[in-house]
Amino acid sequence: MASLELSHVYKVIGGRQTVLHDINLIAHHGELISVVGPSGCGKSTLLRSIAGLEEITSGDIFIGGRRVNDLQPQQRRIAMVFQNHALYPHMTVYQNLAFGLRARRVARSVVETRVRRTAVRLGLEALLGRYPRELSGGQRQRTALGRAMLRDPEVFLLDEPLSSLDVPLRSEMRRELMALHKSLGMTMVYVTHDQSEALSLGERVVVLSAGKVQQVDTPQEIYGNPLNRFVAAFVGWPPMNFLSSEILGTSAMDLQNVEYGVRPERLMLQQHAADDLSVSGRIECIESLGGVWQIEIIHNGARLIARVPPDAALRQDEELRLWFGRADLYAFHKTTGARVKVQR
Amino acid sequence: MAVRTFLYGSLSILAILTLFPLLWVTSIAFMRSPEQSAGTPPLWPRHPTLHNIVNIIQREMLGHYFLNSLIVAVATTVLSTFVAGLAGYALAQVRFRGRRIISWIVLFAVLIPSQALVLPLFEMFREVHLINHYAALILPAAANPVSIVLIQAYMRGIPAEILDAARMDGAGEWQTFFYVVVPMMAPMLAALAVLTFVVSWNDFMWPMIAMQKASMQTLPVALASIDREHYQEIGLMAAGATVTILPMMAIFVASQRYYLRSVVAGSLAD
Structure with a gap:
């Protein structure tokens, strides 16, 4: 478990287009932060920058107090759940879960126990032999979550993980995510374009627009005390x-x-x-x-x-x-x- | 129903037209000399014999040329598929400086006919003393621009998030390539491998020029020189052709089963 800190983070593409503009953000130990904004506001870039999948132009990123700017994604002790799950299509659920441990040359017996324990925790134990195409949306989601959990991350990043699910399943998975967060006690950053999801999940909410942080606060404050017209208009449905x-x-x-x-x-x-x-x-x-x-x-x-x-x-x-x-x-x-x- | 009849009817005619010459040649290979040389050979040997086959293998050392062809075709297939897999993947999914330019150069290379390359290739290989070496046939085929372009197009369709996930999982570049990328493009690689093998096996012009020593010749080239010496012995020629097309047949039968299985697997999943 660790805190996550972003300090004056900029991301400029091609020397002209500023995708992230002076992002300052602290997620405390075990906190669930949701990042919300319209599409193209830079929220996915922000997440990918934290993960190390994108390079930032300037500024610093700290995970657990350690500066990670120059570290590869696998060295950052983070895990990420992608919007389309990004499961390996040619591997079974078991192999999908085990891949990261195998890649890091963990002993076979350890892999076996850890994969089974995670599978039981997520209710996947009966599906370990199935391929992703044989799973329902929720089961795929759980597999993607399990794969991320097995990375032993200090910070858990989620990029619109529920957007590909239908509505009833989405609220069910939302509850599961919250329970998971509570039991793992992990620092989580949850990116979504859905303001109601951001408010219901996040202990604190970051509203992002045009690459700039508009407001960081609790859901109640974001809703009741918006700092500017953008936040006021974006949060709440029907809009203000x-x-x-x-x-x-x-x-x-x-x-x-x-x-x-x-x-x-x-x-x-x-x-x-x-x-x-x-x-x-x-x-x-x-x-x-x-x-x-x-x-x-x-x-x-x-x-x-x-x-x-x-x-x-x-x-x-x-x-x-x-x-x-x-x-x-x-x-x-x-x-x-x-x-x-x-x-x- | 009428559509089905028409479809099966026309496919059957096509199959007969394709198979007939092949079967005839195979049949002639088992005929005695008087039968073959009597104007148009009959469709079926009256007194089947292995004489021609034995003759072409023993007297004309066909086994030796067969081995040459096999070495060249297998090496070309392995190397070219590996290179195309790596290059196609890199050009489609890895971000690096000059990617666009290289993509364009590879695409442009597709347009160059192989005949136009014969002269410069010959000069180059003579310079490095590789004429009459297997390398003269294997190396030019190792980087096949058509294969690279096809793999590149195929790899573009694979979501980049899967590769990001592999990176997050701590897989290195080679681990990602062999355990994630290769299995995902396996059907495409298999198809390309079959195609590459067939093209290499049947190649004539460049092997004829690059392999001037008789002992280094490949099967089609050797067969052509046997043809010039024994143009009256149709049975011998037919036996040579039969031996040449045999591996092709085997590969097609084997790979067809593979294609069929992948099609069935896809339909069962949905």
């Missing part, structure tokens, strides 16, 4: 509503060059406090999601989404006023996107 100060009307604070945001699940049908703010608009669409309704209203051309309890009185094309507390209003600088603290 953004309103100009004009739309907010008279109740708006007199701030120049500011854009406001409020989350769909914070919009209410009734006023709760005396100083609650409101917006109104024509109901464009009502979508029943069972226990909750999703409503879109249009106000001066701006579209707002609200998540409200089912209400039979709501009619399409009618005017609706939606209320929200002052504490639920976020303000961002219009040009820089930085969060602006509002006196509430």
Whole structure:
């Protein structure tokens, strides 16, 4: 078990394109960090750089306090689970699990016991003789995890390991991953493009955009206290509503060059406090999601989404006023996107 | 149904057209002289004899040329498949300086006809005194641009993550190549090996020029000179041809079973 530290890491391709821009990050012993961002934000490059599969242009990477910049991947005591599992297609589950130990010339009897122990732990013992093409998605996933576990890593890297699974299996594997993390107590870095997965898995979340770290914090803080407009818009589903100060009307604070945001699940049908703010608009669409309704209203051309309890009185094309507390209003600088603290 | 009939019908005709000359030649090889030389030989020997076969092996030392051909073809196949495997893999999956340029050069080399290489090759091998050596036939064939290009294309289809995984697993370059890369491109390597063997075995022009000493000649070249000496003994010629095509037949039968198995394995998996 070891900590992972990135200090001023840059990765420039071809002398022009900066893929990673001054990444500073610390993952503590046994911590599960999730890295999230839209595709092309550099999260896979970040992971591959930690693994040693990509060279960084400048900066330092430390694993367990040891600088690993110049070490080969196999010398870094890390393991990686790839998006498409990357199992060896011509080897059985047993051979896939044993390959790393064999490559490092571990004694045959030791390989046998360790592979069997890992297989039992992951529920693969009945499948050891099968080939990857004969496995289900979840079984392949577990094999890939087992192969990584057998590397005895100090840091465990996971590159969108669940994205190739269907939805029910994904949440099951997510729970298994969390249990595994708890029992192994290993430092893990989990990369995903799915913000809900990042929030549910990570003890801390790193939001990455255009090769820059936007925010590193606990899931609660990332959601409740986004540092800038990008984090606010990227995290949470449906995404945050953004309103100009004009739309907010008279109740708006007199701030120049500011854009406001409020989350769909914070919009209410009734006023709760005396100083609650409101917006109104024509109901464009009502979508029943069972226990909750999703409503879109249009106000001066701006579209707002609200998540409200089912209400039979709501009619399409009618005017609706939606209320929200002052504490639920976020303000961002219009040009820089930085969060602006509002006196509430 | 009609499509099936048409398909099997046309395939049968094709099979007969292909097999008939082969079988006829084989049949003539077992005929006595009067039968062969009576204008058009019959389809089937009335009095089968091993006379021609024994004759061509003993009198004309065909076994010696057979051995020459076998040494050259086996060495060429092993070396060329190994080189093509390494080069194709490197050009497709290993990042290094000048990879694009080398890929283009190899691709361009495919376009050069082998006949155009005869003269420069001869000069080069005379310079290093390798004319009349097996190396004269084996070395030029060792790096076959067609094989390299085919392997390269095949290797591009294999996800790079598998190779990354091998690196993470602590496998060195050679371990990765032999335990991960080679098994994945095995079907392609096998097909190329068969092809290389056939081309090497049947090669005529370059072996004729590079092997000027009679004892170093390969089977097709030797057969051609026997032909010039004994052009009336059709039975002898047929026996020579039969001995020449025998290994080809064996290889095709053997490799066909291999192809069939791989096809069946693929369909069973899904």
